[in-house]
Amino acid sequence: MTRFTKGHGTENDFVLVPDPEGTLELTPAQVQRLADRRAGIGGDGVIRVVPTRHATEDAVRAQAAQAEWFMDYRNADGSLAEMCGNGTRVFASFLVREGLVHGDTFDIATRAGVKHVRVVPEGFAVDLGPWRYGDEPGARRDGFDIMVRPRHGKPVPALSLDLGNPHAVVMLPDGIELDNLDLTAAPEVQPAQPNGINVEFVKTIGPAHIAMRVHERGVGETRSCGTGAAAAALATRFWSGVEDLSPWRVDVPGGTLTVTPLPGNRVELSGPAELVADGDVGL
């Protein structure tokens, strides 16, 4: 049997599996079983909690001097992802509870580089690090560089951003409401993205305040996506023409996140993290 902890951040939920010796080879089939909501524990993703020095990827092991623990993130379909914003907070909460980190600030290793975490009153704030527009330089002259067609919908222009993982953000036109979108299948994206992409649909609520739904690569619709919330806020800020450092409020079906642009093209995500159950599971 293998120990697990179930947790979530704004209802983006994960199965955490501690692997202090770095001996657990999680296969895609095992990840799918753990993430299965009927036959397994259930989650949008699975996170192996492993000392960074035991990571198999060289680029991750190179982070060991700065970050003792590696968030080895897998999507529910078993695929690897570079980053998970909500996952970093849940991972941080687990490290704190288990006494694996000390103090109010610490670093964690991810496939998208070291992320700096702060304990804050609402949970955790994570510097997601450098982000960039996902297009060729100059291609987003009109604010869009990619087309997205939701199931049963018309194609709409979107802006792609890289938050360590890939995102396409759509501002829904007047007359189309978030509640009316069918996200039971992946939206069609043009040009096609060979590695897949997370797609966020956004409505403006007020100044620096948006609501969003997301279809995640490797999962389907989720109730929140932290890197997606950051991408959505940064895209909306770009379209607004005022690229200052004010914090953005992002409402998702599972709660509310705060996204704060930082100097030097960095961005911070803050919000809650809950650990809800512990147990043993056969893999």
Ligand SMILES: N[C@@H](CCC[C@H](N)C(=O)O)C(=O)O
């Ligand atoms: N839910 C996450 C993102 C998880 C990875 C994503 N599905 C991908 O494949 O890039 C978040 O909170 O950022």
